[in-house]
Amino acid sequence: MRRIVTGNQAVALGALRSGVRVVTGYPGTPSTGVVEHLLTMDLPGRHVEWSTNEKVAFEIAAGAAWAGQRALVTMKMSGVNVAYDALISIAYSGTNGGLVIYVADDPGVSAGMAEQDSRGFALLSDLPMLEPATVAEAYELAAAAFEISERAKTPVFLRLTTAVALTHVGIDVPTDVPLPPTRGVILERSIARCTKAGAKICLDQHRALIERLAVAGDAIREMGLNSLALVGEPGGLGVVAVGPTFAYLSEALALAGLEEHRISLLKTVTTTPFPLQEAEALLRHCSVVLVLEELEPFFERELWIAARRIGVDVRIVGKLDGTLSRLEEYRADEIARGLVACGTWHVGTANKKEPARGLADTTPDASSHKLHATSYERLAAPRPITVCAGCPHRGTYMAIEAAIKKAGLSKDAVMVTGDIGCTILGMNPPFELVWNEVSMGSSVSLAQGYVHAGIGTPVIATIGDSTFFHGGIPGLLNAVQHRVPLTLVVMDNGWTAMTGMQVNPGTEDAFQDGGRRLDLAAILPAFGADRFDIVDPYDLAAMTTVLADGLGQPGVKVVLARRECAIQARRHGVGGTIAFDASKCLLCKRCIKVTGCPALGCSAADDTEQLGQNRVSGSSGSAGRERITVDTALCNGCGLCAEVCPTGALGRSQDGDRERLGEKRQPNDRFSKDQTQNGHRERLGEKRQPNDRFSKDQTQDGDRERLGEKRQPNDRFSKDQTQNSGQGLEEKPRSTGFSSDQKEAA
Numbered sequence: 001m002r003r004i005v006t007g008n009q010a011v012a013l014g015a016l017r018s019g020v021r022v023v024t025g026y027p028g029t030p031s032t033g034v035v036e037h038l039l040t041m042d043l044p045g046r047h048v049e050w051s052t053n054e055k056v057a058f059e060i061a062a063g064a065a066w067a068g069q070r071a072l073v074t075m076k077m078s079g080v081n082v083a084y085d086a087l088i089s090i091a092y093s094g095t096n097g098g099l100v101i102y103v104a105d106d107p108g109v110s111a112g113m114a115e116q117d118s119r120g121f122a123l124l125s126d127l128p129m130l131e132p133a134t135v136a137e138a139y140e141l142a143a144a145a146f147e148i149s150e151r152a153k154t155p156v157f158l159r160l161t162t163a164v165a166l167t168h169v170g171i172d173v174p175t176d177v178p179l180p181p182t183r184g185v186i187l188e189r190s191i192a193r194c195t196k197a198g199a200k201i202c203l204d205q206h207r208a209l210i211e212r213l214a215v216a217g218d219a220i221r222e223m224g225l226n227s228l229a230l231v232g233e234p235g236g237l238g239v240v241a242v243g244p245t246f247a248y249l250s251e252a253l254a255l256a257g258l259e260e261h262r263i264s265l266l267k268t269v270t271t272t273p274f275p276l277q278e279a280e281a282l283l284r285h286c287s288v289v290l291v292l293e294e295l296e297p298f299f300e301r302e303l304w305i306a307a308r309r310i311g312v313d314v315r316i317v318g319k320l321d322g323t324l325s326r327l328e329e330y331r332a333d334e335i336a337r338g339l340v341a342c343g344t345w346h347v348g349t350a351n352k353k354e355p356a357r358g359l360a361d362t363t364p365d366a367s368s369h370k371l372h373a374t375s376y377e378r379l380a381a382p383r384p385i386t387v388c389a390g391c392p393h394r395g396t397y398m399a400i401e402a403a404i405k406k407a408g409l410s411k412d413a414v415m416v417t418g419d420i421g422c423t424i425l426g427m428n429p430p431f432e433l434v435w436n437e438v439s440m441g442s443s444v445s446l447a448q449g450y451v452h453a454g455i456g457t458p459v460i461a462t463i464g465d466s467t468f469f470h471g472g473i474p475g476l477l478n479a480v481q482h483r484v485p486l487t488l489v490v491m492d493n494g495w496t497a498m499t500g501m502q503v504n505p506g507t508e509d510a511f512q513d514g515g516r517r518l519d520l521a522a523i524l525p526a527f528g529a530d531r532f533d534i535v536d537p538y539d540l541a542a543m544t545t546v547l548a549d550g551l552g553q554p555g556v557k558v559v560l561a562r563r564e565c566a567i568q569a570r571r572h573g574v575g576g577t578i579a580f581d582a583s584k585c586l587l588c589k590r591c592i593k594v595t596g597c598p599a600l601g602c603s604a605a606d607d608t609e610q611l612g613q614n615r616v617s618g619s620s621g622s623a624g625r626e627r628i629t630v631d632t633a634l635c636n637g638c639g640l641c642a643e644v645c646p647t648g649a650l651g652r653s654q655d656g657d658r659e660r661l662g663e664k665r666q667p668n669d670r671f672s673k674d675q676t677q678n679g680h681r682e683r684l685g686e687k688r689q690p691n692d693r694f695s696k697d698q699t700q701d702g703d704r705e706r707l708g709e710k711r712q713p714n715d716r717f718s719k720d721q722t723q724n725s726g727q728g729l730e731e732k733p734r735s736t737g738f739s740s741d742q743k744e745a746a
């Protein structure tokens, strides 16, 4: 059946066709669509999940593959950095069932993060990587990757770039999704293969890894995944099109005025393993070879080495001679410029050179306007990216800013570290609050670095809920252990929002598809920070007070700013409107300037409208009457603009208020009024609700024990534990430090 799918969906369907049993991943544009698509399907006999982070996702998939099943793990390029610690270890060990690591690279950086080329990981790990050029090829190669993985007993990367992952194309796919084949579970007890216990084991594994790559190369050749077409007499132009660059080639040849059938072409879907036989044949046939690969010149370097090894005098045109860029994704005009840079070439042997028929005369002018397509960037209207209308993070930024001011400090002197996700948008106007963004969870650790550097002023770390679960927890543990004075604001909107509303461990039960929610309000107190508060980011005054108080206190202060993502809340029917009274409005535009809310605007007023003072805009110099406008299609009634309006021209509607505070939610909703209002009184869990995950008794006992009240003053370990030291863990049970009630609960 012909279906219009994205590259991501093609990968998902290709994996299903191959009998994949386990699929895991962590959301990250442009890779998110694979798991998203699978989660929309009814897939009995298969397990699909969003995991806590890419390393966890990889390890689950690797475990399933070791057990003999086919498994797929998905991530964006940054996720490979996170998974790599486990990934390289499994690469050395090899697999039993097919293990495919889908990574989506982002040349051109459409979604932020380092423009890294994941092909480097394949090279570094001696793992095969398949690089489809088109959506249809993504479907085919997803299946091929499992075959290669099982033939070579090695993990196989499948790499798409944004252009392929997000493009919609019609491809032929079967209509039915058969059950995955029944496979017995393999329980392999092999210290030599499944551990790194000793130098010999590791050296043997390294040897085996290299051998497996050669086996994979043979499989790829047998399957005919790379193709070589040598045309004409020796001495002509050759092109290497790596992965997605092939998709632009026809258009580029037309732009350059060259005929496709006169170009020798190596179309390759692998850089690792390097298609040596085909590359050498191309080098022997051509006098000039243009290498097309986005980002880093991995293939080109290998080609130089191959040319040197076989001793051919071939001019290689690409990135290493400065012709093509190592930045961004290619466009047809860029490739056409590469073709033009190859100049006039000749056919024949060294002793008998002739102009290529038709080519010398048709080589186009490099300055041709056709080769300089207008950059889409120049067409885009410049505007700062900001959070959505009604986003609770807006309240958090406003409260942090107000708290800094209330503490008598300047925003320019207080380091606010940022993290990955929506929370980083606090870097942009009007807040300009967040100073940096490094990697998942790094805000908490970076903040500690600033403290140790002797910054002298308070340090605030900001992080979203999903990012905190993903990578922020170790940083907070470190801060508490080392008593580093800082404030950590966990901005809990209940979703992994920026990538399209995926669940994370903190998402409420109803959306966990059989899983369960891990409530940050229950988890965070267990870290033993010196102060813990829960606040509502829509309650600007209360949140400001909590933050400002904390700034003046020593130790680690953790603030849980919780309010559901405005978009999701609206989808659940939660939200309200804001009332605007033009007669009270001064047109000071404070509401717009302070909140930066995209629902607020300013437009010409109706002649009959009764306006307040300053009805004529001073900033525009216009003689026309202006009024503030509220786009009700965007506004969710968060009320933050009303908080800053000096005249009460903006006011929360009754309905808005009630809905804002969650009174209309279901009783078991995660953002209930009780939870929110009790916010900063809940410090250290004193006033938790009876139906909380941990009972009051448990919490109080836990607190006492956690804070060391029942322990000996200086004892790091209890007496029982001390006596057991030096004994094997199995030999004598150790005290767990939990009360009997807690043990039962555990």
Ligand code: SF4
Pocket (backbone or CB within 6 Å): 584, 585, 586, 587, 588, 589, 590, 591, 592, 628, 644, 645, 646, 647, 648, 649, 650
């Ligand atoms: S609504 Fe309030 S804050 Fe906005 S321009 Fe009018 S007076 Fe100023």
Ligand code: SF4
Pocket (backbone or CB within 6 Å): 389, 390, 391, 577, 578, 595, 597, 598, 599, 600, 630, 634, 635, 636, 637, 638, 639, 640, 641, 642
């Ligand atoms: S209430 Fe004000 S700040 Fe909130 S979404 Fe509506 S216009 Fe924006």
